[in-house]
Amino acid sequence: MTLEWEQVIVDAADPGALGSWWAEALGWTVVDDSAEEYEIRPAPDRLPGLLFVRVPEAKSVKNRLHLDFRPDDQRAEVDRLLTLGARHADIGQGEQPWTTLMDPEGNEFCVLAARRR
CATH class of the missing domain: 3.10.180.10 (2,3-Dihydroxybiphenyl 1,2-Dioxygenase, domain 1)
Incomplete structure (x- = not known):
């Protein structure tokens, strides 16, 4: 298969x-x-x-599945996404090397740090 x-x-x-x-x-x-x-x-x-x-229903709880993105420049990408309308999200992740954001309808996603070479 x-x-x-x-x-x-x-x-x-x-x-x-x-x-x-x-x-x-x-x-x-x-x-x-x-x-x-x-x-x-x-x-x-x-x-x-x-x-x-x-x-018809609105999002009501934390996503059970989310997307992770790995940009070349985490800070610049987070700033760009915030400018587009993303918002910071606190889902209990604490201090981490990634930034958790929400899209305009509240779906969480993460912007990871640049990959170490």
Whole structure:
């Protein structure tokens, strides 16, 4: 059996707004912008993607799954994401070498320190 990772599904109150935010944050391409779902990918023919789907309920607890990103310059990337509308998140992580942020709908993600060479 062969499995290919197609995408991560993200529940959203406003799939278009949240998907647009992530497309800008990641520099990804929009491949579907219908009313009920919004899909972005690194490039139109590259996987995996992020698919934002409309749900009626609001987020109420810490995510059980989150994304980690490793930039070349952690401080600059955190500042850029905060400028785009991310917010700092305290999920009980304490002092760590990564920064935990939330997207505009409250989904947590981490910006890691640069990889040691």
